Amino acid sequence: MSDFYRIASLFRKFRTHAIQEDEVRELWEWMKAEENREFFKQMMDGEREVNVIQELKKYDREAAFRKFAGRTHLRKRRLMYYMRVAAAIVLPIILGVLLYWWVDTPIQENISETLSPGQKKAILTLDDGTKMALGNVVNEEIIGREGGGLKIDSTGLRYDGEKREETMRMNELYVPRKGEYAxxxxxxxxxxxxxxxxxxxxxxxxxxxxxxxxxxxxxxEVAKDEKRPFIVKTSDLSVQVLGTAFNLSCYPDDLRVETTLVRGSVKVEESKNEILLEPGEQACFDRGSGKMDKLKVNPALFISWKDGLFVFERERLEDMLTILSRWYDVVVFYKRTDVKDELFTGDLKKYNSIEEHLKMLEMTTDVQFEIRGNTIIVK
Structure with missing residues (x-):
């Protein structure tokens, strides 16, 4: 066990750029033994380890090492030494260091508690104004108030059957930041x-x-009913369908309202325009210009959030961080405004920690991040 603490100390020195060349050799020699590698892996989160390996394999080993080492501002002599050994040791060393970062400090534990991913939660407001908090557990009180037609199970909230009523009762379901619900x-x-x-x-x-x-x-996912069209109204437009599947994004603070069709057909209407969509098309309404355009898109980029993924393709950094800020309930502050237009392509697992996403972005862009409380500083 003392050997492990020695190795942990070497990883800490590597992290703080205080490691000497002979200590690098010592670290590499220790990692050569299969039992040592297995022992170190057991101390880590298996899923994160796999994710790191997958991400690192996407990049040229030597280039990735240059980017990583370049950020350390090491003296030229030490940097040249690392470059000479990069081809042989960069993958296991960087893997070890990254894994060590994720598990080694109390600060990280505090961050994880504050910036954990969202979860299933919502607030249901009944017709009489009563508010109920919903989560993962069946709530007998709500079922009792609304009668047998309202159920809550592992799939979410369910209104069973269409018993006609003389007076239409309205409910409201609100999902806060850091939440999702069906x-x-x-x-x-x-x-x-x-x-x-x-x-x-x-x-x-x-x-x-x-x-x-x-x-x-x-x-x-609209149930088909040819006699009764299904209409979704927003502050800017309305979407009318019979039976289809589509995604509608209309956040008040976004510049665009996007209706993306997966299957079936929809009609999107706003005061000056009307667009009919086919699968794989999107109606994009620009709030600034008041114009609405029809675009060919990959629907997966706009609906993957419901299946546990954030999928980005040449996405602006500012738009991507806006999406993440709602899911992790964080505030984003830009020290450098020029980086807002940096483009990113990749998949992020929705239920992973935001720290993992930010570290991957640091490895693939020139942007750096700092976390203070619930604020992400972009620099």
Whole structure:
């Protein structure tokens, strides 16, 4: 065990750039033994280890090492030494150091507690104004208040059956930042609500149409009903369908409102324009210019959030961090505004820590991040 503490000390020296050449050799010699590598792996989170390996394999080993070592501002003599041994040792050394960073300091534990990923949660407001907090557990009180037609299970909130009512009762489901929630409406339509989103809907739909109001982002799998169109209204436009699957993003502070069609067909209407969409198309409404355009897109980029992934393709850093800020409930502060237009392509696992995402961004861009409380400083 004392050997392990010695090795841990060497990793700490490497992290703080205080390691000497003979200590690098000692570290590498220790890592050559299979039992030592296995012992070190057992001290780490297996899933994170695999993720690190996968990411590192995407890049040229020597180039990745130059980028990593370049950030240390080492003296030229030490840097040249690292470059000579990079081809042979860079992958296991960097792997070890990165894993050690993720588990070794109390500060990291505090950050993880503060910046943990979102989870299943929402606030349901009933017709009489009663508010109920929803999570992962069935809430018997809500079931009792609304009767047998309202159920809460592992899939979320469910309104079973369409019992016609003389007076339309409206409910509201709000998903706060750092949350997500799903519900099944009385007609069988499934709705997946993203963080910081709100849906207003009737407990039972009427005979003529099915209408809901959205603020934020939601993915809809609309139950087919040719006699009653399904209409989603936002502050800017409305989307009308019969039976289809689509994603609608209409956050109040975003410059664009995006309707992305996965299957079926939809009609998107705003005051000056009307667009019919086919699968793989998107209606993009620009709030600044008031124009709405039809684009060809990859739907996976816009709906993967409901399946546990953030998928980005040439995404602006500012837009990407806005998405992450809602899910991790953080504030983003830019010391350098010029980096907002940096482009990023890649997949981020939604339930991983935000620190992992930021470290990957640091490895692949010239941007650096610092975490203070619930604020991410971009520099």
């Amino acid at each position: 519900l099944t409406l009385s007609d069988g339509t499934r709705v997946f609500l993203n963080s910081d989103s709100k849906l207003v809907y009737p407990v039972t739909f009427g005979n003529e149409c099915r209408e809901v109001i959205l603020q934020g982002e939601a993915y809809f």
